[in-house]
Amino acid sequence: MSSAGPTATPDDPVGVPNGSRVYRRIPPVWWIPDDDGGKRLTSAAFQDKDGYLSIGVGQVLDELGLAVDDILIGFEGYGLAGLEVAWIRNLHLGVTREPTEDEPWHGAIWGSKTGSVKRKMSEEASVLIEPSTPA
Amino acid sequence: MTLESPTSNDRAHDDLYGSGAAHVRQFYITYLSLDSVIYSAVDTSRWMNMFHLPRPLEVGTTLGRNWSPEMYRSRPTESGDDPLQVAVRDLSPETTKRMEDASAALDRLQELPPNWDSYGAYPISSKSIKTAFTIVREVILKGAPDPIIVPTSAGGIQLEWHNAKCDLEIEVTDDLARAFFALHRNPEQTWDGRLKSTGWHLDSLLARLQ
Numbered sequence: 001m002s003s004a005g006p007t008a009t010p011d012d013p014v015g016v017p018n019g020s021r022v023y024r025r026i027p028p029v030w031w032i033p034d035d036d037g038g039k040r041l042t043s044a045a046f047q048d049k050d051g052y053l054s055i056g057v058g059q060v061l062d063e064l065g066l067a068v069d070d071i072l073i074g075f076e077g078y079g080l081a082g083l084e085v086a087w088i089r090n091l092h093l094g095v096t097r098e099p100t101e102d103e104p105w106h107g108a109i110w111g112s113k114t115g116s117v118k119r120k121m122s123e124e125a126s127v128l129i130e131p132s133t134p135a
Numbered sequence: 136m137t138l139e140s141p142t143s144n145d146r147a148h149d150d151l152y153g154s155g156a157a158h159v160r161q162f163y164i165t166y167l168s169l170d171s172v173i174y175s176a177v178d179t180s181r182w183m184n185m186f187h188l189p190r191p192l193e194v195g196t197t198l199g200r201n202w203s204p205e206m207y208r209s210r211p212t213e214s215g216d217d218p219l220q221v222a223v224r225d226l227s228p229e230t231t232k233r234m235e236d237a238s239a240a241l242d243r244l245q246e247l248p249p250n251w252d253s254y255g256a257y258p259i260s261s262k263s264i265k266t267a268f269t270i271v272r273e274v275i276l277k278g279a280p281d282p283i284i285v286p287t288s289a290g291g292i293q294l295e296w297h298n299a300k301c302d303l304e305i306e307v308t309d310d311l312a313r314a315f316f317a318l319h320r321n322p323e324q325t326w327d328g329r330l331k332s333t334g335w336h337l338d339s340l341l342a343r344l345q
Contacts, residue, residue: 025253029244032283035297042285042295043304043315049288054254075253115304115315115327 009111011094015059018086022055022095022107023071026079028131039133041081041125043118057097057107058082064104069129071105079131087124091117230275237271240284247286257290262309267292270305270312270337279341301343316340 016022026045034040046053056071072078085095093111100106113121244259251258271282271294282294282305291308302317311329314337318324 027252029247029251029286032285032295035299040297042283042293044285044287044293044295044306047287047289047293047306049254049256078253115306115313116317116325119302119304119315119317 009092009094010096010108011089011110012096013089015097016057016085016095016107017059018084018089020062020085021058021082022085022088022109023058023068023080023082023128024053024055024125025071025075026081026127026131028077028079028133031079031131031133039130041122041127043115043122045081045125046113046118046121048113052098052108052110053113054098055083055095055107055109056103056105057095060097060099060105060107066105071103072129077132078129079127080129081125081127083121083125088121091120093117233275233281234272237275237281237284238268241268241271241292244284244286244292251286252288254288256286256288259286259292260290260309263291263307266310266312267294267307270294270307273337274341277338277341279344296344298344303340303344314340316343318343 024045026041030042030045031039032042056068058068061068061070068082069080072080088095088109091111093109093113096108096110098106098108241264245261245264247256247259249258250256267284271284274282274294280296282296285293285295287293287306287308289308291306294305294307296303300319302315302319304315306313306315313329314327316326
């Protein structure tokens with residue numbers, strides 16, 4: 001992880017380039033009814049936990065030769081949403097790689113996510129795989 | 136659901152309505168019928184002499200047939216003031232069902248296992264559920280539409296309303312409530328923060344949803 005200073009938002013434009021995408025698993029409870037009888041992604045899907053938002057880094061998936069939907073292995077019923085990294089950085093947010101033992105592609109989106117920011121993210125995100133509908 | 140007195144939710148209440156008069160001068164004792172369980176009650180122990188209360192009302196108290204609503208109406212003080220107004224209202228079957236549905240939806244969130252979001256989400260806290268129900272109950276009593284209820288990774292709850300005119304989202308974490316409101320105009324107007332600090336009140340936001 002690189003940063004410009006002790007208080008700066010963590011960001012890693014080299015490890016997570018602007019031309020790439022990041023992905024987030026979506027449990028069925030975040031797939032809510034919309035006005036038209038369809039479904040929409042709640043902005044709650046983009047709320048931080050412990051100061052950052054967990055994501056899967058597309059660049060790492062590419063490096064590992066994995067498909068995007070490999071992120072969902074072991075998570076039956078979950079959906080998958082994607083965002084462009086450049087678009088995220090335009091919100092003054094940072095994106096870094098934060099690999100874990102189980103998920104080497106794991107990353108984080110850093111920075112303040114107000115209600116307005118979360119709403120923008122939920123509207124911009126493309127839902128690649130819809131979550132299953134809760135029983 | 137077992138609920139504590141809303142006094143434990145004063146911070147959220149103040150966020151929504153501002154501190155002071157609103158919850159001192161007027162409060163609701165809501166119930167389903169004379170035989171049913173009180174959904175909410177303030178700490179009435181200090182009002183026992185002022186009202187004709189045989190005992191403090193507590194959430195979960197069952198109102199017997201001998202408990203007339205008249206018993207909970209305030210009496211004028213010696214100065215002629217009526218410093219406390221207790222609003223007692225019957226709930227329609229439809230309102231009752233909406234409250235029960237909301238309560239059940241919130242209870243279901245408490246059953247979510249740890250890591251329910253696959254990213255280490257915290258279980259939904261009982262405080263968040265109580266605070267959320269306090270808000271939902273107010274929403275229903277004010278005649279506003281039911282919210283969509285979703286959990287948050289931090290162990291909180293988000294209440295959402297969306298229509299062609301606006302979006303309203305209230306994020307509850309334990310006993311704190313924060314709101315985001317967007318009015319769909321050209322250009323769009325948005326507001327984000329604790330309601331108390333800006334003078335925005337839940338009523339004015341809910342009015343936009345009608």
